[in-house]
Amino acid sequence: MSDPTEISSTAGTTSPSADSPRSHSVHIRTLIALIIGSTVGAGIFSLPQNVASVAGPGALLIGWVIAGVGMLSVAFVFQVLAVRRPHLDSGVYSYVRAGLGDYIGFTSAWGYWLGSVIAQVGYATLFFSTIGHYVPFFSAENRWISALSVSLLTWVIFLALTRGIRQAAFMTTATTVAKLLPIAAFILLVAFLGFSWDRFTLDFWGQDGSLGSVFDQVQGIMLFTVWVFIGVEGASVYSKQARSRNDVGRATVVGFLAVLVLLVSVSTLSYGVLTQEELAILPDNSMASVLEAVVGPWGAALIxxxxxxxVLGAYVSWQMLCAEPIALMAWDGLLPRRLGAVNRAGAPWAAQLVSTAVIQLTVVIFFLNETAYVSMVQLATVLYLVPYLFSALYLVLLATRGRGVTHPHAGTRFNDSGPSVGRADNRRHLFVGLLALVYSLWLFYAADLTYVLFGALAVAPGLIPYVWTRRRARERAFNSFEWCVVAVVLAAAAYAVWGLATGALTL
Incomplete structure (x- = not known):
């Protein structure tokens, strides 16, 4: 593969404008690698145990059909928006902001950022628990050793990221290629050496245990399937730096299909090696245990x-993506401008520093509370759903009324101007938007209410810097639609605080 990026630096720039802080120079191959690198992370290695803990093979296949169609519609939402609104350079965040107002855009970026922070801690937890299986020094009994190791890894990556996006993108591309080889080996070895059709169909609908109805099983695996797809919008986040806007859409779809094939293969084939009950009690790195059952200990070591x-590749990808929402909001005036500062290497060092510090704080909180990896997955996924939901709603508004909710910055680059769309394309876009919107709402319904409430509690503090920045700029804080969202967020956050105080809610 050729040099993954040709991103030029902005020498001497400390506070770039929102219009052109960096050049359009990221190749489509790098965008695809970024999607696969940030999507295929820790989730796929724990997927056999995660899905088997709540579903049998039949429900799993139904769940993958729903997740495949739903997440593909989400991917198409970002593809369509990239074409219909080419002047919006900040991907997920700017689509929502332009369509639904400043605060909804801010909340989407804030939720995306916090989800990325929690994902980082989840990735690192799984990373060191896997090492601990072979090196007792990092075992679960030495949680503070792992916490210190996670902290050190986080700050080392921060120092690497401050050297510029070119180095970070190269690290992402290299680790993406390296990690796909063991996954491909797992699929081939299990398919040809270990898969048993009789075992796969033994309890196809999961009725022998306590998994509940097929509907309950499908509902139970929804957030796990979304978790392993998180990152499919990665190309959209970097749309400002892509060589071609069409590359953003193509990379999103190609990356999604590649990831889908890997996820379905790994989760489905595992049921042909071990039964649902056996899979459900495996450790977090359950893919290693499945391959060990087929070829022996060397298979577990390989996985x-x-x-x-x-996890290392995903950790780099997400720590890089973490800083983007903070920097973009600073450039657009929704956070203090200093947070958008860029160094001589073209890296948004201030946003990266803030993100790294919050990751460090989250490491301490989660390790003190001994929060399980699965709990981190559920909470992070709920936060990621916020920009998915509102992006789909914006596309529906575009297809039905040609514009979003009235925006306070009419006439700026955040207005609803864009290329004209024919009736046939508009109907297709409406179908895609409605499908993604219904799917996103279904995911919130399928989620454990506890994680939805804690998600609202995590989003609520963002009101403080947002309102402060709006007031300082002497601009209106909320439009009428945003006031409704604020009321819902504050009510849910208040309930979460009550639940924590009384012990009714715990992570």
Whole structure:
């Protein structure tokens, strides 16, 4: 593969404008690698145990059909918006902001950022628990050793990221290629050496245990399937730096299809090696245990190596993506401008510093509370759903009324101007938007209410810097639609605080 990026630096720039802080120079191959690198992370290695804990093979296949169609519609939402609104350079965040107002855009970026922070801690937890299986020094009994190791890894990556996006993108591309080899080996070895059709169909609908109805099983795996797809919008986040706007849409779809094939193969084939009950009690790195059952200990070692490479690559990708929402909001005046500062290497060092510090704080909180990896997954996924939901709603508004909710910055680059769309295309876009909107709402319904409430509690503090920045700029804080969202967020956050105080809610 050729040099993954040709991103030019902005020498001497400390506070770039929102219009052109960096050049359009990221190749489509790098965008696809970024999607696969940030999507295929820790989730795929724990997927056999995660889905088997709540569903049998039949429900799993139904769930993958729903997740495949739903997440493909979400991917198409970002593809369509990239074409219909080419002047919006900040991807997920700017689409929502332009269509639904400043605060909804801010909340989407804030939720995306916090989800990325929590995902970082989840990735690192799985990384060191896997190492601990082979090196007792990092075992679960030495949680503070792992916490210190996670902290050190986080700050080392921060220092690497401050050297510029070119180095970070190269690290992402290299680890993406390296980690796909063990996953491919797992699929081939299990398919040809370990898969048993009789075992796969033994309890096809999961009725022998306590999994509940097929509907309950499908509902139970929804957030796990979304978690392993998180990152499919990665190309959209970097749309400002893509060589071609069409590359953003193509990379999103190609990356999605590649990831879908990997996820379905790994989760489905595992049921042909071990029964649902056996899969459900495996450790977090359950893919290693499945391959060990087929070829022996060397298979587990191979997958563990792949997991470490995968998590390291995803860790770099997400720590890089973490800073983008903070920097973009600073450039657009929704956060203090200083947070958008860029160094001589073209890296948004201030946003990266804030993100790294919050990751460090989250490491301490989660390790003190001994929060399980699965709980981190559920909470992060709920936060990621916020920009998915509102992006789909914006596309529906575009297709039905040609514009979003009235925006306070009419006439700026955040207005609803864009290329004209024919009736046939508009109907297709409406179908895609409605499908993604219904799917996003279904995911909130399928989620554990506890994580939805804690998600609202995580989003609520963002009101403080947002309102402060709006007041300082002497601009209106909320439009009428945003006031409704604020009321819902504050009510849910208040309930979460009550639940924490009384012990009714815990992570």
């Amino acid at each position: 563990s190596l792949g997991l470490c490479l995968s």
